[in-house]
Amino acid sequence: MESSYEYGFVKMDDESFDRLSTFVTREYGIKLPISKKSMLESRLNKKVKSLGLDSYKTFLDYLFSKEGMQAEVFNVIDLITTNKTDFFREAAHFQFLTQDFLPRYQQEYNRNALKIWSAGCSTGEEPYTLVMALEEYRRRHPELTYSLLASDISLRVIQTAFQGIYTMDRVENIPMEMKRTYFMRSKTDADLVRVKPQYRNKIQYKRINLMDDQYSLSREDYDMIFCRNVLIYFDKQVQERVLRKFCGHLRRGGLLFLGHSESIMGMSLPLKQVRPTVYQVTT
Ligand SMILES: C[S@@+](CC[C@H](N)C(=O)[O-])C[C@H]1O[C@@H](n2cnc3c(N)ncnc32)[C@H](O)[C@@H]1O
Known part of the structure; x- marks a missing residue:
């Protein structure tokens, strides 16, 4: 043999x-x-x-x-699992959120305390990008508060996200001013930075398998779900099942963000497209 x-x-x-x-x-x-x-x-x-x-x-x-x-x-x-990710990945999403959608959403739905879920958060770059984008927005709209849930199936990436420590090359595309505001340099290793504690504390972590029948989260409670570059690894039927569950956790008028190569085409879901790969709940 x-x-x-x-x-x-x-x-x-x-x-x-x-x-x-x-x-x-x-x-x-x-x-x-x-x-x-x-x-x-x-x-x-x-x-x-x-x-x-x-x-x-x-x-x-x-x-x-x-x-x-x-x-x-x-x-x-x-x-x-494949955990490729980046700070400000698909930056148009964060621009749309803070420059276009949020001012309207705050007014129309009278929402000043946002709940956001990063589902498939990998090593934390996506939820920390949201912290940075929302903190910048709050300079002009201090009435807005937010809470962030970040989840993944992999405990290793959740641990990395929780620690918030990154090598210099990971943060090189973040503007210098933002780097100064949101990160601190390691005292012992010149190649490392860490998200400042007041910003790390903005995020709660949970291990959630998106395949579970139900997620242990309140229904119709989230203003936004980011699930980007995760569904791409699933087949179409599983994608639709997961997306239907997301719809049940979004508030009226809430948004779902998918990755650049993902779409809801051919699925019958209560969502309308408002930007490429951005969908709003219609019910
Ligand atoms: C390529 S990363 C995407 C990270 C980030 N959302 C982004 O767009 O940069 C995909 C993540 O999905 C997670 N994932 C894969 N299957 C999952 C499942 N069944 N439940 C929850 N997370 C899952 C992986 O562990 C991985 O961290």
Whole structure:
């Protein structure tokens, strides 16, 4: 029989790939076509070896045991998810929010205490961008207050977001004045900055699997949901299910922001498009 262990690299057999991808898609919505096999193999290799195992079959037998599900499933999800993100990613969204939408929304719906949810927040750049955009807006509209919920399936990224520590290259595109206002430099490492505590405190974190039947959040309570570049990993049916749940958590007139390559086309949802990839609840 062909060995699955070659030069210290554990090869993934097709059956193991099927077992793992079926589990990940069912539990977390993330599609894993066969073209992702080598990506999966290389991301999980270190983990398999660190457990002293020499095949994916034995690794999955362990992972799907009661013990493995408790000890390892979180680590595996951390390794499988794609967490690419940036400060001020798709900047047009934040411009539209603060320059166009918010003044109207505050008046029309008499809302001065916003509740915003960043669903699939990754390492925190999206919710911290919202803090910066809203704080800048508050200079002109001090009557506005806000609270931010940031959630993700991966505990590793939530921890990074909570800490709010970034390398210099991550913040290089933020204007200098804003960097001074919202970040402080590390005293021990010239390459690190940290979001100031008064701005870190604006965000609450929660681990939420968007595949769950219900989210433990109040209904019709959010003014805005940002779920950008997350649904792209799900198939169309799962996307529609998640979006329907989001609609139930948005207030009348509230907004849903999706990523640049995501859309609600072909879905029957109580949403109307107000900008590219920005939708408003119609009910
Ligand atoms: C590419 S990042 C997007 C980050 C940010 N929203 C942005 O646009 O820059 C996608 C995030 O979705 C999260 N994710 C994937 N599947 C998820 C699920 N089932 N429930 C919650 N979050 C999920 C991943 O862990 C990852 O951090």
